[in-house]
Amino acid sequence: MGLLQVEYQSKRTSPFDTHPINIWIFFAATCVYCSGLSLKTELQIDRPNYFQCINLVILSSGALSAVSLASIFLPRLLGWFCLGLWTLLPIMLARHFIKQIYENLMKRIIEKISSMRNRFNQFQGVHIEASSELA
Known part of the structure; x- marks a missing residue:
């Protein structure tokens, strides 16, 4: 001062x-x-x-x-x-934090896609079984 x-x-x-x-x-x-x-x-x-x-x-x-x-x-x-x-300081410091957020987000997205695929496969399997029983 x-x-x-x-x-x-x-x-x-x-x-x-x-x-x-x-x-x-x-x-x-x-x-x-x-x-x-x-x-x-x-x-x-x-x-x-x-x-x-x-x-x-x-x-x-x-x-x-x-x-x-x-x-x-x-x-x-x-x-x-x-x-x-x-402005480079926060970017350098946040790099690791942003990478963790990205990895967690990608993990959740992959889990959601996998669960939706499993549900779709179950629905498709039930639909195929029902159509074969009708024939």
């Missing part, structure tokens, strides 16, 4: 005037970070997938908060470049 005061002490503008998007991203990311921490401590979730998701949100929003605040001190183009690079 001291660095921010030194940089803007002789200017009539504030960081809210020169970097409004970065400041609002910082506030939003900090709110998400705090909400994630409180959710994690209050719920004490037993399911590891949800716990991993909450940890991912906490880590990503904390990093976004720091990067958005640090980007104020950088030249505008370099600050936006750093924010752009930050």
Whole structure:
């Protein structure tokens, strides 16, 4: 905070005037970070997938908060470049989590298709037996 005061002490503008998007991203990311921490401590979730998701949100929003605040001190183009690079962090962190969701979803879809195929085969077997008894 001291660095921010030194940089803007002789200017009539504030960081809210020169970097409004970065400041609002910082506030939003900090709110998400705090909400994630409180959710994690209050719920004490037993399911590891949800716990991993909450940890991912906490880590990503904390990093976004720091990067958005640090980007104020950088030249505008370099600050936006750093924010752009930050988008790779959640993608890299979420890769394993997304892969687990995909595998679970595919497993459920295959199970549903298999059960529907079994039902269809049972129905078809009953229909073939009934038609052969009629003949």
